[in-house]
Amino acid sequence: xxAALVRLSSVLYxxxxxxxxxxxxxxxxxxxxxxxxxxxxxxxxxxxxIDPYSGVxxxxxxxxxxxxxxxxxxxxxxxxxxxxxxxxxxxxxLLAVPLAYYxxxxxxxxxxxALYLAVLLPLWSSYLVRVYSWKLILAKEGIVSWLVxxxxxxxxxxxxxxxxxxxxxxxxxxxxxxxxxxxxIWLPYMILPVHAxxxxxxxxxxDASADLGARPATTFxxxxxxxxxxxxxxxxxxxxxLTLGDFIIPGVLGNSSLYxxxxxxxxxxxxxxxxxxxxxxxxPMAIMALYLMVAKRLGGFDAx
Numbered sequence: 001x002x003a004a005l006v007r008l009s010s011v012l013y014x015x016x017x018x019x020x021x022x023x024x025x026x027x028x029x030x031x032x033x034x035x036x037x038x039x040x041x042x043x044x045x046x047x048x049x050i051d052p053y054s055g056v057x058x059x060x061x062x063x064x065x066x067x068x069x070x071x072x073x074x075x076x077x078x079x080x081x082x083x084x085x086x087x088x089x090x091x092x093x094l095l096a097v098p099l100a101y102y103x104x105x106x107x108x109x110x111x112x113x114a115l116y117l118a119v120l121l122p123l124w125s126s127y128l129v130r131v132y133s134w135k136l137i138l139a140k141e142g143i144v145s146w147l148v149x150x151x152x153x154x155x156x157x158x159x160x161x162x163x164x165x166x167x168x169x170x171x172x173x174x175x176x177x178x179x180x181x182x183x184x185i186w187l188p189y190m191i192l193p194v195h196a197x198x199x200x201x202x203x204x205x206x207d208a209s210a211d212l213g214a215r216p217a218t219t220f221x222x223x224x225x226x227x228x229x230x231x232x233x234x235x236x237x238x239x240x241x242l243t244l245g246d247f248i249i250p251g252v253l254g255n256s257s258l259y260x261x262x263x264x265x266x267x268x269x270x271x272x273x274x275x276x277x278x279x280x281x282x283x284p285m286a287i288m289a290l291y292l293m294v295a296k297r298l299g300g301f302d303a304x
């Protein structure tokens with residue numbers, strides 16, 4: 001047995017391509033069957049249709065299901081979801097840049113460790129626990145409403161909740177509440193790559209800019225920000241894609257307005273319209289494919 005192992009190791013040593021193939025074959029086979037196979041099956045089902053009377057799936061090629069995506073109601077779902085994903089990504093970027101810059105440039109010792117812990121600590125708790133905790137915090141009887149009452153700003157909160165597109169019965173049932181929770185849940189995924197980009201930034205460039213007479217704001221805008229842009233793009237891949245496909249937060253804190261993930265569940269489960277659910281799923285995949293192409297051009301993949 002040992003002689004056979006020696007011969008086998010010798011063969012693999014002389015043929016590194018064969019050794020690499022044997023190492024990569026099992027995970028690639030699993031990826032091809034379980035992941036790419038399921039995506040292929042989903043794509044095929046999106047070209048089927050459903051009989052409106054019997055509810056039976058008609059397994060013949062048609063673009064009828066994709067045509068349904070362009071109805072006003074479905075287009076409204078796509079616009080609403082993309083707008084929320086964009087707003088969450090921009091908010092996460094605005095919050096992540098100053099914090100990551102401070103950690104990388106000024107924090108040290110125990111303060112840096114404490115800030116690292118503050119960023120990573122939310123990731124150690126359950127996603128569902130955080131979402132339902134925010135539901136309690138934002139409820140009418142929650143701590144946010146209590147604080148608003150203590151400062152006498154109930155009329156201001158009521159005015160904000162009365163605004164179209166962002167308001168609702170309460171913060172726990174409104175797009176504004178969803179936005180707050182989305183930002184809290186996905187913010188660490190933006191901070192980490194942005195902080196890594198700041199860590200890779202040569203301090204000599206910042207010092208040279210200051211020596212040449214540039215003000216701090218000018219140095220940040222013209223020297224620092226272009227160099228950390230790949231980190232921002234890398235973080236946006238996470239925040240945008242995770243918001244785009246999330247269905248739990250809209251289901252827990254949302255109102256009757258559907259998002260893409262909720263529409264997929266509704267068509268697949270309640271309505272039993274598998275082809276339309278599959279077509280809905282293809283849309284965020286296509287959006288993310290285009291987004292990743294842009295991110296690659298901006299250097300986002302190099303910062304991952």
